[in-house]
Amino acid sequence: MVTIKEIARECNVSATTVSNILNGKEHKVSEATKRRVQEAVRRLGYRPNYMAKGLRTQKTGMICIVAEDIAQFTTPEIVEGITGCCEEHGYRIIVKNLRMYARWGGSWYNDIRAQDSVRDPAIQEITPMTADGVLYIAGHARKVSCFPEDFPLPAVMIHSYAENPNVPSVLMDDERAAYELVSYLITKGHNRIGVIGGREDNIHTQKRLLGYQRALYEHGILYNPEWIRYARWDLESAYRETESLLKTGITAVFCMADRMAGGVYRYLDEQGMRAGRDFSVVGFDNQDIAEYFIPGLTTMAQPLREMGRRAAELLMGKLERGGVAAQRPHEEILIPCSFIERDSVCRLRIPEGNIQKN
Amino acid sequence: MVTIKEIARECNVSATTVSNILNGKEHKVSEATKRRVQEAVRRLGYRPNYMAKGLRTQKTGMICIVAEDIAQFTTPEIVEGITGCCEEHGYRIIVKNLRMYARWGGSWYNDIRAQDSVRDPAIQEITPMTADGVLYIAGHARKVSCFPEDFPLPAVMIHSYAENPNVPSVLMDDERAAYELVSYLITKGHNRIGVIGGREDNIHTQKRLLGYQRALYEHGILYNPEWIRYARWDLESAYRETESLLKTGITAVFCMADRMAGGVYRYLDEQGMRAGRDFSVVGFDNQDIAEYFIPGLTTMAQPLREMGRRAAELLMGKLERGGVAAQRPHEEILIPCSFIERDSVCRLRIPEGNIQKN
DNA sequence: ACACGTATGTAAAACGTTAAACCTATTTAC
DNA sequence: GTAAATAGGTTTAACGTTTTACATACGTGT
Numbered sequence: 001m002v003t004i005k006e007i008a009r010e011c012n013v014s015a016t017t018v019s020n021i022l023n024g025k026e027h028k029v030s031e032a033t034k035r036r037v038q039e040a041v042r043r044l045g046y047r048p049n050y051m052a053k054g055l056r057t058q059k060t061g062m063i064c065i066v067a068e069d070i071a072q073f074t075t076p077e078i079v080e081g082i083t084g085c086c087e088e089h090g091y092r093i094i095v096k097n098l099r100m101y102a103r104w105g106g107s108w109y110n111d112i113r114a115q116d117s118v119r120d121p122a123i124q125e126i127t128p129m130t131a132d133g134v135l136y137i138a139g140h141a142r143k144v145s146c147f148p149e150d151f152p153l154p155a156v157m158i159h160s161y162a163e164n165p166n167v168p169s170v171l172m173d174d175e176r177a178a179y180e181l182v183s184y185l186i187t188k189g190h191n192r193i194g195v196i197g198g199r200e201d202n203i204h205t206q207k208r209l210l211g212y213q214r215a216l217y218e219h220g221i222l223y224n225p226e227w228i229r230y231a232r233w234d235l236e237s238a239y240r241e242t243e244s245l246l247k248t249g250i251t252a253v254f255c256m257a258d259r260m261a262g263g264v265y266r267y268l269d270e271q272g273m274r275a276g277r278d279f280s281v282v283g284f285d286n287q288d289i290a291e292y293f294i295p296g297l298t299t300m301a302q303p304l305r306e307m308g309r310r311a312a313e314l315l316m317g318k319l320e321r322g323g324v325a326a327q328r329p330h331e332e333i334l335i336p337c338s339f340i341e342r343d344s345v346c347r348l349r350i351p352e353g354n355i356q357k358n
Numbered sequence: 359m360v361t362i363k364e365i366a367r368e369c370n371v372s373a374t375t376v377s378n379i380l381n382g383k384e385h386k387v388s389e390a391t392k393r394r395v396q397e398a399v400r401r402l403g404y405r406p407n408y409m410a411k412g413l414r415t416q417k418t419g420m421i422c423i424v425a426e427d428i429a430q431f432t433t434p435e436i437v438e439g440i441t442g443c444c445e446e447h448g449y450r451i452i453v454k455n456l457r458m459y460a461r462w463g464g465s466w467y468n469d470i471r472a473q474d475s476v477r478d479p480a481i482q483e484i485t486p487m488t489a490d491g492v493l494y495i496a497g498h499a500r501k502v503s504c505f506p507e508d509f510p511l512p513a514v515m516i517h518s519y520a521e522n523p524n525v526p527s528v529l530m531d532d533e534r535a536a537y538e539l540v541s542y543l544i545t546k547g548h549n550r551i552g553v554i555g556g557r558e559d560n561i562h563t564q565k566r567l568l569g570y571q572r573a574l575y576e577h578g579i580l581y582n583p584e585w586i587r588y589a590r591w592d593l594e595s596a597y598r599e600t601e602s603l604l605k606t607g608i609t610a611v612f613c614m615a616d617r618m619a620g621g622v623y624r625y626l627d628e629q630g631m632r633a634g635r636d637f638s639v640v641g642f643d644n645q646d647i648a649e650y651f652i653p654g655l656t657t658m659a660q661p662l663r664e665m666g667r668r669a670a671e672l673l674m675g676k677l678e679r680g681g682v683a684a685q686r687p688h689e690e691i692l693i694p695c696s697f698i699e700r701d702s703v704c705r706l707r708i709p710e711g712n713i714q715k716n
Numbered sequence: 717a718c719a720c721g722t723a724t725g726t727a728a729a730a731c732g733t734t735a736a737a738c739c740t741a742t743t744t745a746c
Numbered sequence: 747g748t749a750a751a752t753a754g755g756t757t758t759a760a761c762g763t764t765t766t767a768c769a770t771a772c773g774t775g776t
Contacts, residue, residue: 001486003762014726019764028724047485051418052762054409055731062452070441071434073646080429083455087480092488094420095453097441122445127405128359130450235650262650269652288431289650292593292620294627361732372756377734386754410732413761 002044010040022048050092063091063315064131066123068138070097073287074304078137078158081308089316094131096122128153133315135308136162141203154318156311161203161332168331170311174204177300177337178211178254181282184298184339185252186219189348190280194227194250196238196260205230208256208284224248231260238263251348252280258287261297261344280345296342303335310335360402368398380406408450421449421673422489424481426496428455431645432662436495436516439666447674452489454480486511491673493666494520499561512676514669519561519690526689528669532562535658535695536569536612539640542656542697543610544577547706548638552585552608554596554618563588566614566642582606589618596621609706610638616645619655619702638703654700661693668693 004022008015013033021029021037040046054060063086067075079095086093126134134155136142143163155162157169185193195212198205209228216223226248231237238260245253246267255261261283268275275281276295283290286301310333362380366373371391379387379395398404412418421444425433437453444451481502484492492513494502501521502513513520515527543551553570556563567586574581584606589595596618603611604625613619619641626633633639634653641648644659668691 004764005762015762016727016764017725020725023764030724033724047487049413049487049762051409051412051487052731053764055407055413055733055761056763056765058731060409065453071438076429076434079453080455080457083428083453093453095423095437095441095451097438099438129405129407129409259650265650265652287646289647292617292623292647292650294623294652362734363732373732374734374757375755378755381734388754391754407732410761411734413731413763414733414735416761 001049002046003049004046007037007040007044007046010044011036013037058128060128060130060132061091062094062131063312064094064096064126064134066096066098066126066134066136069099070095071099072139074139074159074285074302075137077304078308078311081305081310082135082312083308084305085309085312085316091132091316096126098122126153133319135311135315136167154315156315156318158307158311162330165330168314168333170307170314170333170335172302172307172337173334174207175211175214176334177284178208178256179215180211180337180339181284181300182212182215182254183219185254185280185282185345186215186221188252188280188345190252191219191221192224192227192248192250192252193221194245194248194253195229196241196245196253196255196264197228197230198233198256198260200230205256212254231263233257233260235259235262235266239266242267246279252282252345254282254284256284258283258285258290258293258297258299261293261299262289265293265297275344276346278346280348282345286340290340290342293342293344295344298342298344299340300337301340302337306335359407360404361407362404365395365398365402365404368402369394371395416486418486418488418490419449420452420489421670422452422454422484422492424454424456424484424492424494424502427457428453429457430497432497432517432643432660433495435662436666439663439668440493440670441666442663443667443670443674449490449674454484456480484511491677493669493673494525512673514673514676516665516669520688523688526672526691528665528672528691528693530660530665530695531692532565533569533572534692535642536566536614537573538569538695538697539642539658540570540573540612541577543612543638543640543703544573544579546610546638546703548610549577549579550582550585550606550608550610551579552603552606552611553587554599554603554611554613554622555586555588556591556614556618558588563614570612589621591615591618593617593620593624597624600625604637610640610703613639613641616641616643616648616651616655616657619651619657620647623651633702634704636704638706640703644698648698648700651700651702653702656700656702657698658695659698660695664693 004015004018007018011018011033017029017033018037020026021034022041026034050061063082065079065082067079069075083093131153134153135158136155137158138160141161141163142157155164155167157167159171160169161171162169182193193216195209197209213223227245227250229241229245231241238255240263242264253264255264261281264281265275268279273279274295275293275297281297283297283299286299290297290299314333362373362376365376369376369391375387375391376395378384379392380399384392408419421440423437423440425437427433441451489511492511493516494500494513495516496518499519499521500515502515502525513522513525515525517529518527519529520527540551551574553567555567571581585603585608587599587603589599596613598621600622611622613622619639622639623633626637631637632653633655639655641655641657644657648655648657672691
């Protein structure tokens, strides 16, 4: 591999000069030598040695993405958003997948319960020697400790709430998204609207429930605890809640995950009913599956790429400012979701006066 | 950050000795010093400086995953398989996502046509300075050129065929998977079986078609070109083929992607028909969506994690052998798929004698 | 004629690690 | 009793880059 020294010898200049030219520090170099060096670099096919560079500058030029489960459907799009931004800023990306390390057995997405803190060998390994910054993609609120203590590397949390000071979070606006979905159902004439939420202690479940509540309140509909069910984010558990929930006399249901809407669809099918005709369903996530439901599922698309990009931009800012403004209080960036209308909701023909009568 | 030198000073030994202990070269060190050093390493919280290490050894300790589209549904599980193996061998993982670089416009998964070769700035960037080896996740046959010429880095192709010599490929066994699916349909009594394939020039389409053909042949059913349609791997294009395909009088269809089966389901729904009752459908991929179809889609699961792991193991072998056996001819490793039975196929009640009558 | 600034560079040291060569005391072979 | 081997190290140089400090020539103002 050709080095800076060889370029220098080839052009009869010092290594320093070549380095200055390659790094755009051109205030000390004439146009002529600059062109001469650049030509040699191209001709000999010089590539920088990142390790030598990193050793000298004490920067790795890498961002570490820590993903609790890289195969979870939300993660890849977030990563795509991140890569876009990082490439533009000249950072390379290193990936740590925690899935394999997870000691708490069973299916990750369904069975993991919120943990106060992650203290994981894989994370402990991320030192300033590995990366210049960390982007943590989590599904639950977390306090993350890595080496050295208390996240000395600039970090941004994506898709969940960080409990560390100085670790800002980039999240979708759960409350508003739920508010919009439920308001949509109300404008379609529904006033008895059920909810199938995720785990009760999950922060997303809670925020979305607040949005549901606000929508009801603003339209003068009384909140009825009977209409609220909690499940485990998956089809099976949602399916098990559906029968008794429908018996409460609701005409529509807000499912906090498209996969849970799948449970409702299955129940409806068994009863010879059809979403969008005999009953109304909205989901959340706009996961692939929503498009393949028959009829297509009306839902809320999570702004995954956008979240990834915003988080990366935030991190780039921190790195370029050199951690100057690091003493701000916990920062939270909410990205709006986008409403996707398909065919799973029908208009209700019920006299208007009924609305107040829960 | 604490360095090897500080450990050395603390223990009154030379840096070399510390290095030897840390790297398991213990043939030249007494048990006593070894323990003393290890204790100091723990106490002072020493972490190796990968850049210094890499600069000296001329190894990066990293594997680069090149993904043509990291958000494509097959990629994350392959990556998960890779990470498992690489962690075990002490390699870190760096990710290049080519999606953003793709110059050929439009939707990647649907519109890209097979390219002879990828010669992409992102790939050109992967030099021995970036990674020790490359795992390339592609959807189409490819000749990959990176810098320096002709893949000097050990590489393995996953999920598609590499046209480079010395770049082995790890693939699912398309032919056999298709053979099994179609044989399954035949044992259920079907003998007029349609196909909705992917793009006609796609290598997976071709191999699966061969499997289809073999199944027919072995059961004495004549191949009928009328029953074969090509689409673009997506719901819409498959939907457009469905009507005329069904008019040929088939009783079952083999879709080469679950998403295309979605097109068939949509058509059936419009006709008041139902898969698994009035018509039979099998898919391919066992993508998430298959489970959410109503009724559930019988399909073939791609062995994605397994492919990722096998490819990584192959690469580790190459790296540890130091490229000694690199002059073998093109190697192809086929991983079997696994059949997933759900409810989209019905048994046909037709007199047995009918079978020969196409 | 002199000091001084500016443009255009160069030399040497340093980043943290490991490979190669070297050293010394003790044990073993014969 | 001597040579050779072994155990248990040490010293030095090198990996490729960037930073810091220094050097030279030329123009300019006075």
